[in-house]
Amino acid sequence: xxxxxxxxGMPGAGKSTAAxxxxxxxxxxxxxxxxxxxxxxxxxxxxxxxxxxxxxxSLREExxxxxxxxxxxxxxxxxxxxxxxVDGVRSVAEVEAFRxxxxxxxxxxxxxxxxxxxLLKERGRSDDPLTREMFEERDLRELGxxxxxxxxxxxxxISNEHATPDELAGEMAKAADRWMKDVSD
Amino acid sequence: xxxxxxxxGMPGAGKSTAAxxxxxxxxxxxxxxxxxxxxxxxxxxxxxxxxxxxxxxSLREExxxxxxxxxxxxxxxxxxxxxxxVDGVRSVAEVEAFRxxxxxxxxxxxxxxxxxxxLLKERGRSDDPLTREMFEERDLRELGxxxxxxxxxxxxxISNEHATPDELAGEMAKAADRWMKDVSD
Numbered sequence: 001x002x003x004x005x006x007x008x009g010m011p012g013a014g015k016s017t018a019a020x021x022x023x024x025x026x027x028x029x030x031x032x033x034x035x036x037x038x039x040x041x042x043x044x045x046x047x048x049x050x051x052x053x054x055x056x057x058s059l060r061e062e063x064x065x066x067x068x069x070x071x072x073x074x075x076x077x078x079x080x081x082x083x084x085x086v087d088g089v090r091s092v093a094e095v096e097a098f099r100x101x102x103x104x105x106x107x108x109x110x111x112x113x114x115x116x117x118x119l120l121k122e123r124g125r126s127d128d129p130l131t132r133e134m135f136e137e138r139d140l141r142e143l144g145x146x147x148x149x150x151x152x153x154x155x156x157x158i159s160n161e162h163a164t165p166d167e168l169a170g171e172m173a174k175a176a177d178r179w180m181k182d183v184s185d
Numbered sequence: 186x187x188x189x190x191x192x193x194g195m196p197g198a199g200k201s202t203a204a205x206x207x208x209x210x211x212x213x214x215x216x217x218x219x220x221x222x223x224x225x226x227x228x229x230x231x232x233x234x235x236x237x238x239x240x241x242x243s244l245r246e247e248x249x250x251x252x253x254x255x256x257x258x259x260x261x262x263x264x265x266x267x268x269x270x271v272d273g274v275r276s277v278a279e280v281e282a283f284r285x286x287x288x289x290x291x292x293x294x295x296x297x298x299x300x301x302x303x304l305l306k307e308r309g310r311s312d313d314p315l316t317r318e319m320f321e322e323r324d325l326r327e328l329g330x331x332x333x334x335x336x337x338x339x340x341x342x343i344s345n346e347h348a349t350p351d352e353l354a355g356e357m358a359k360a361a362d363r364w365m366k367d368v369s370d
Contacts, residue, residue: 010337110295112340139338148333152195153324155297159342 002082002102003183005176008089008150009109011138012116012123014160014168018109019087021169022176028081032088035071049129053141056090060145065093073101085176091146092153105179107172108154111161113139119160187267187287188368190361193274193335194294196323197301197308199345199353203294204272206354207361213266217273220256234314238326241275245330250278258286270361276331277338290364292357293339296346298324304345 005022009015016031023029036056037047045051059067068090076084089095089106098104111119117135120128129135156179158171190207194200201216208214221241222232230236244252253275261269274280274291283289296304302320305313314320341364343356 110339110342112342113338114340143334143337146333148331148335148337149328150333152328152333152336153298154295155299157295157297157342157344157346159344161342 002076002084003180004076004098004102004104005085005179006089006095006098006104006106007085007087007109008106008147008154010111010113010116010147010151011129011135011142012120013109013111014119014163014165015087015109017160017165017168018107018158018172019085021172022085025173025176027083027085027176028076028079029085029087030072030075030079032068032072032086032090032094035068035075039071049134049138049141053138056145065091065146066097069094069097073097089150090142092149093146095150095153103183105156105176106150106154107156107158107175108151109158109160109168109172110151111159115161187261187269188365189261189283189287189289190270190364191274191280191283191289191291192270192272192294193291193332193339195296195298195301195332195336196320196327197305197313198294198296199304199348199350200272200294202345202350202353203292203343203357204270206357207270210358210361212268212270212361213261213264214270214272215257215260215264217253217257217271217275217279220253220260224256234319234323234326238323241330250276250331251282254279254282258282274335275327277334278331280335280338288368290341290361291335291339292341292343292360293336294343294345294353294357295336296344300346 007015007019019029036052039059040047040052040055043055056068072086095104095106117132129138156175160168192200192204204214221237224244225232225237225240228240241253257271280289280291314323341360345353
């Protein structure tokens with residue numbers, strides 16, 4: 001049966017670092033943001049924060065709350081992988097869509113707003129906020145699609161408040177190992 | 186200036202254990218749920234989960250999203266305390282109401298749904314859920330008022346997934362100490 005480690009967390013919390021840790025252990029990584037950014041480009045728009053947010057919203061309006069998860073499941077099916085880490089879950093509806101097709105563990109990577117703003121400034125991806133105001137707007141957009149609920153209902157919470165990238169990766173790898181042992185018992 | 190440690194977290198996560206830890210260190214504890222339960226009784230209703238949920242909703246409809254926080258601030262003012270731990274913050278609007286009147290640190294106490302269900306079964310308070318279905322309904326009611334957003338935006342996340350009550354209390358006390366040092370620098 002397909003096993004999915006579904007990773008959620010606020011912008012800048014460290015989701016990708018955690019997800020990447022599992023790639024080294026043979027997990028296939030699918031980035032929900034990539035699906036949204038690809039769809040944004042397909043619609044002729046630059047994949048900045050505003051446009052990707054709007055495309056995410058319209059995808060959900062057109063195809064339901066689990067629209068992005070459904071697109072991810074299509075990608076997963078095409079790869080044929082049986083252990084997948086999904087990077088960037090944003091709502092409980094998405095988690096439920098995954099649970100209909102796989103054994104799922106929901107992992108939240110957490111850091112305070114202060115810490116996330118610092119981490120995002122270091123990262124500087126095209127859709128990352130440049131000012132505190134843009135950062136807070138982006139947080140509100142993510143919360144608006146239900147990411148707070150997904151974080152609140154996570155099966156595992158991993159703190160990135162004081163961790164180095166290696167420590168965060170190590171925590172994620174350990175948690176995935178424990179889970180794989182639990183579900184194969 | 187008034188200092189508030191505002192504690193949020195899903196039902197059963199361990200908010201009260203964390204809050205109680207600060208009482209031993211001279212903080213005044215104000216329980217938002219007590220304010221709601223008192224108001225529920227004042228309206229002639231039994232303070233069970235369903236009624237307190239409805240009263241919380243109607244308070245917000247009548248007096249705005251920060252209604253319960255505003256009632257708490259009245260209680261705090263009457264006590265004259267300058268260090269207060271508020272147990273049971275349920276939305277960002279409430280946090281903002283506190284921030285207008287005090288230096289505030291928002292602490293989320295976190296545990297997985299599995300763990301919280303176990304802890305609630307052990308606790309058995311009058312408004313605690315008896316079945317998994319009631320537990321999930323209660324979670325949804327709390328998420329409906331915005332507790333997920335408050336958890337996602339917490340300044341400090343304390344895990345109660347594997348902690349004993351003493352360990353949880355110790356973590357909370359340490360975090361409050363660090364914060365008091367930070368804000369007096």
